[in-house]
Amino acid sequence: MKVAYIGIDLFYPALETLKKLGCEIVEVFTCETDNVTEFNQEIYSFVKANNIPCSMSRITREDIERLLKKGCRWAICGGYYYKIPADTALPLVNIHPALLPIGRGPWPMPQYILWGHKKSGVTIHKIAEGLDTGDILLQKEFDLSKDETLETFMQKANALVVDMIKQLVSDFENLYQNAVPQGEGEYWQLPAEEDYTVYSSMTADEADLVLRAFFGHTCIYKAEDKIQKVLGGRAVKSDKVPEGALALADGYIKIQNF
Numbered sequence: 001m002k003v004a005y006i007g008i009d010l011f012y013p014a015l016e017t018l019k020k021l022g023c024e025i026v027e028v029f030t031c032e033t034d035n036v037t038e039f040n041q042e043i044y045s046f047v048k049a050n051n052i053p054c055s056m057s058r059i060t061r062e063d064i065e066r067l068l069k070k071g072c073r074w075a076i077c078g079g080y081y082y083k084i085p086a087d088t089a090l091p092l093v094n095i096h097p098a099l100l101p102i103g104r105g106p107w108p109m110p111q112y113i114l115w116g117h118k119k120s121g122v123t124i125h126k127i128a129e130g131l132d133t134g135d136i137l138l139q140k141e142f143d144l145s146k147d148e149t150l151e152t153f154m155q156k157a158n159a160l161v162v163d164m165i166k167q168l169v170s171d172f173e174n175l176y177q178n179a180v181p182q183g184e185g186e187y188w189q190l191p192a193e194e195d196y197t198v199y200s201s202m203t204a205d206e207a208d209l210v211l212r213a214f215f216g217h218t219c220i221y222k223a224e225d226k227i228q229k230v231l232g233g234r235a236v237k238s239d240k241v242p243e244g245a246l247a248l249a250d251g252y253i254k255i256q257n258f
Contacts, residue, residue, distance in 0.1 A: 001022075001023050001024065001169065001172075001241060002023070002024045002025075002026050002070065002071045002072045002073055002074065002075075003018060003023045003024070003025060003026070003029070003072060003073060003074055003075060003199060004025065004026055004029070004067050004072050004074075004075035005025055005027075005028045005029070005075065005076060005077075005078070006028075006029040006030075006059060006075060006076070006077040006078070006084065006253060007029075007030060007043070007077050007078035007079045007080050007095075008030055008031065008033055008038060008039065008040045008043060008078075008079045008080065008081075008229055009033075009038070009039040009040055009041065009042045009043055009079075010038070010078060010079030010154070011078030011079055011095050011157075011158060011161055012042040012043065012046075012078070012158075013158045013161055013162050013165075014076065014078045014095060014158075014161050014162075014165050015028070015043065015046060016046070017161075017162050017165040017166065018076075018165060019046075019050065021165070021166065021169045025050070025052050026052075026053075026067060026070050026071075026072050027052065027053045027054070027055065027063075027066075027067060027070075027072075028043060028046075028048045028052055028054045028055070029054070029055050029057075029059045029063070029080070030043045030048050030052070030054060030055075030056060030080075031056060031058075031080065031081045031082065036231075037216060037217045037218060037231070044166065047231075048170075052076070052118055053111065054102055058082045059082065059084055059085070060085065061079075061085045061088065064085060064088045064089075065088050067090055068089055068090050072090060073091070073172070074090065074091040074092070074093065074172060074176070075092050075093075075104050076090075076092075076093050076094070076095065076124075076165075076168075077092070077093070077094040077095065077127065078094075078095045078161075079095075079151060080142040082198075083131075083161060083229065084125050084127050086128050086134075087128075087129065091126075091172075091176050092126070092127040092189055093124055093125065093127060093134075093137060093168075093176070094124070094125055094126075094127050094132070094134070095122060095123075095124055095127055095164075096122070096123045096124075096125060096132050097098060097109050097120070097121075097122055097153075097154070097157045097190075098112070098120060098121065098122075098132075099119070099120060099121040099123065099139065099141055099185065100123040100125060100139070100182055100185060101133075101134060101182040101183060101184065101185025102185060102186045103120075103132075103186065103188055104131060104132035104133065104185055104186065104187040104188065105131065105132065105182050105187050105188040105189060105190065106131075106190050107186045107188075107190055107191060108188050109150055109153050109154065109157075110150060110191050110195070110196075110213040110214055111143060111188050111191065111213075112144060112148075112153065113144070113149070113150065113153065113207060113208070113209070113212055113213035114149050114191075114209065114213045116196065117144055118143065118144055119141050119142065119143055120141065120142060120144055120153065120156075120157075121137055121139060121140055121141035121157075121160070122139070122140055122157050122160045122161055122164060123138070123139045124136070124137045124139070124164055125137060125179070125182070126136040126176070126179055129251040131187070132185075132187075133182055133185070134179075134182070135179035135180055135181050135182065136180045136182060137168065137175040137176060137179045137183075137202075138164050138167060138168065138175065140164060141162045142156045142157070142160060147212065148212060148214060149212040149213075149216075150214060150215045150216055150217065151215050151216050169205060191214075193200075193220065195210070195213075195214075196213075196214045196217070196218070196219045196220060197210070197219070197220045197221075197222055198210050198211065198219055198220070198221050198222070198233075198235075198246075198248075198253070199221075199222050199223070199224065200221070200223035200224070200226075200246070200249070201249055202248055202249060203248065203249050203250050203251075204235040204236060204238075204248050204249075204250050204251035204252075205235070205237075207235040207251075207253065208234060208235035211230070211234055211235055211253070212234070213230065213235045215233075215234075216231075216232065217231070218230070218231050219231070219233060220254065221233075221246045221253065223246075225249070226246075228246065230246065230253060230255065231255075232255055232256045233246075233253045233254065233255050233256070234253070234254055234256055235248060235251055235252070235253055235254075236251045236252055236253070236254050237250055237251040238250075238251045238252060242251060
């Protein structure tokens with residue numbers, strides 16, 4: 001089966017699984033990332049190792065026409081910065097890290113943690129004109145722990161993605177033809193700077209919630225005399241603040257390797 005892949009490393013296991021299942025990946029479309037907080041390195045290594053054409057340019061209708069001429073059956077997106085043309089002859093589906101129709105939007109994962117949700121999940125849906133509004137082919141959920149981080153969230157999501165891709169490949173035509181309309185839903189706006197800002201007046205628990213929700217991405221620490229970017233930080237309750245550490249009301253921020 002000939003397929004195409006669109007995305008960055010966010011859902012890299014999906015691309016790897018397609019290959020393991022014997023799909024012929026005719027082309028890959030990705031985009032520039034900072035390779036500090038978001039990555040495309042696994043994608044690049046994969047296409048190089050398998051001699052697959054890879055484009056950094058925004059995918060167009062002309063690209064989709066070319067895929068059709070190559071005999072491509074469908075394409076799947078796993079994290080992509082650009083809007084993909086909808087309503088094309090080529091079936092296009094997207095992997096979204098939320099339980100649609102709730103959690104539409106470009107970055108729902110942090111909100112699941114910030115807002116105290118007990119469950120999240122992964123939805124594979126048709127790409128439609130409205131962002132994340134297309135009919136649902138597959139959906140699976142997972143539990144969120146009390147100390148969930150963005151990193152562990154995505155580990156759980158990708159663990160589900162592997163089996164979902166297996167289902168998709170084994171029964172694509174049926175799943176696509178019988179996809180379920182979403183109906184009304186909720187669109188979650190991209191988190192603002194205030195959402196990923198930690199203040200020195202916060203307790204360790206308050207700060208750690210923010211740091212967990214955006215773990216692996218840049219947070220901002222603000223005190224009266226200091227503004228500093230924080231990457232990979234977690235809050236620690238303590239009566240003593242180590243010299244040079246970022247102080248909180250009842251502790252400090254410890255920078256971790258991740």
